[in-house]
Amino acid sequence: xxxxxxxxxxxVFGAGGVGKSSLVLRFVKGTFRESYIPTIEDTYRQVISxxxxxxxxxxxxxxxxxxxxxxxxxxISKGHAFILVYSCTSRQSLEELRPIWEVxxxxxxxxxxxxxxxxxxxxxxxxxxxxxxxxxxxxEAEAKSWGCHFMETSAKTNHNVKELFAELLNLEKNRNISxxxxxxxxxxxxxxxxEKCMVM
Amino acid sequence: QIxxxxxxxxxxxxxxxxxxxxxxxxxxxxxxxxxxxxLREMPEPLLTFEYYEDFLRxxxxxxxxxxxxxxxxxxxxxxxxxLMERLIFHLARVSYHEEANRMNPNSLAIVFAPxxxxxxxxxxxxxxxxxxxxxxxxxxxxxxxxxxxxSTLKDIDDLDTAKYSAHTRLHTIxxxxxxxxxxxxxxxxxx
Numbered sequence: 090x091x092x093x094x095x096x097x098x099x100x101v102f103g104a105g106g107v108g109k110s111s112l113v114l115r116f117v118k119g120t121f122r123e124s125y126i127p128t129i130e131d132t133y134r135q136v137i138s139x140x141x142x143x144x145x146x147x148x149x150x151x152x153x154x155x156x157x158x159x160x161x162x163x164x165i166s167k168g169h170a171f172i173l174v175y176s177c178t179s180r181q182s183l184e185e186l187r188p189i190w191e192v193x194x195x196x197x198x199x200x201x202x203x204x205x206x207x208x209x210x211x212x213x214x215x216x217x218x219x220x221x222x223x224x225x226x227x228x229e230a231e232a233k234s235w236g237c238h239f240m241e242t243s244a245k246t247n248h249n250v251k252e253l254f255a256e257l258l259n260l261e262k263n264r265n266i267s268x269x270x271x272x273x274x275x276x277x278x279x280x281x282x283x284e285k286c287m288v289m
Numbered sequence: 290q291i292x293x294x295x296x297x298x299x300x301x302x303x304x305x306x307x308x309x310x311x312x313x314x315x316x317x318x319x320x321x322x323x324x325x326x327x328l329r330e331m332p333e334p335l336l337t338f339e340y341y342e343d344f345l346r347x348x349x350x351x352x353x354x355x356x357x358x359x360x361x362x363x364x365x366x367x368x369x370x371x372l373m374e375r376l377i378f379h380l381a382r383v384s385y386h387e388e389a390n391r392m393n394p395n396s397l398a399i400v401f402a403p404x405x406x407x408x409x410x411x412x413x414x415x416x417x418x419x420x421x422x423x424x425x426x427x428x429x430x431x432x433x434x435x436x437x438x439x440s441t442l443k444d445i446d447d448l449d450t451a452k453y454s455a456h457t458r459l460h461t462i463x464x465x466x467x468x469x470x471x472x473x474x475x476x477x478x479x480x
Contacts, residue, residue, distance in 0.1 A: 125391040127399045154400040
């Protein structure tokens with residue numbers, strides 16, 4: 090288990106082009122871009138409330154395009170919670186999540202321990218009804234067989250994005266974490282310490 | 290499932306059964322993944338350890354950057370050069386269709402640079418500045434190849450257009466000649 094540090098680390102996994110960065114950027118910055126730039130690895134930080142104290146929510150946006158197993162294992166062992174993203178428009182992208190989920194399961198130990206880790210299976214691009222390849226029911230069934238939670242989102246239309254992160258933090262039973270800062274009561278006080286970790 | 294399919298394909302290729310394989314039966318993602326895996330798993334990266342520093346230094350140049358990159362490429366061992374040429378030609382063709390696939394030379398470089406250009410140490414320990422220079426190297430090479438490809442395709446297009454218009458004109462001339470021949474007959478009749 091990762092140590093109970095002041096950071097709460099969420100790692101986002103998924104195949105290339107499913108919208109991992111779009112989801113994170115929508116949540117952190119509230120923006121959406123139509124263009125596509127593959128990610129190597131970016132980390133975003135945001136202040137949240139944890140056990141009535143302030144702590145840092147650290148969101149790691151991983152690469153979908155090429156997997157360096159060592160880097161993947163490192164992110165998994167350091168992560169407290171995981172978002173596994175596929176695109177509703179690509180069955181392939183859902184299938185590609187299975188090996189990642191298996192590595193999480195192996196790294197995080199037995200079934201009991203795994204059950205206590207917040208993991209959310211996310212079908213993104215749910216606005217693209219015409220190109221849909223995976224129904225919500227199928228996604229939900231998959232999540233059930235993995236023993237994790239499920240949600241459909243659209244970073245483009247901002248559907249369920251904030252809900253996704255709120256729900257994920259809600260699943261953490263070891264600490265009392267919330268996006269709401271106790272005093273301010275809204276995200277106004279958020280601050281981004283580090284944005285893109287590279288300049289292209 | 291996807292992993293096993295990829296593994297199955299990899300095993301068959303390793304066993305030299307390429308001719309028995311129907312590559313069309315595999316999804317494009319699996320094929321592309323396998324190509325990247327092949328490049329990543331080479332004991333020495335495609336652009337070699339020896340020239341790694343040279344490539345990165347070339348990325349820092351303010352002038353003659355592209356020509357320097359290409360002259361380093363030409364000093365690579367022949368098999369490496371041949372495969373690199375093939376790969377870059379392919380990537381240039383992909384980026385030629387950027388409007389449809391959203392993969393411009395920069396995006397392709399982000400994906401492929403770590404597969405073919407890395408130093409001897411553990412890849413995750415690459416300095417951040419190395420990653421952006423690695424990407425820049427590959428981006429510049431793809432962009433140059435794309436320029437060449439675009440101009441070649443334009444030449445082919447120009448030639449095709451020229452051929453078409455020459456053909457059309459020739460056809461017009463020929464058919465008018467036929468009419469002329471026919472014209473003679475009434476004339477003959479008058480006689």
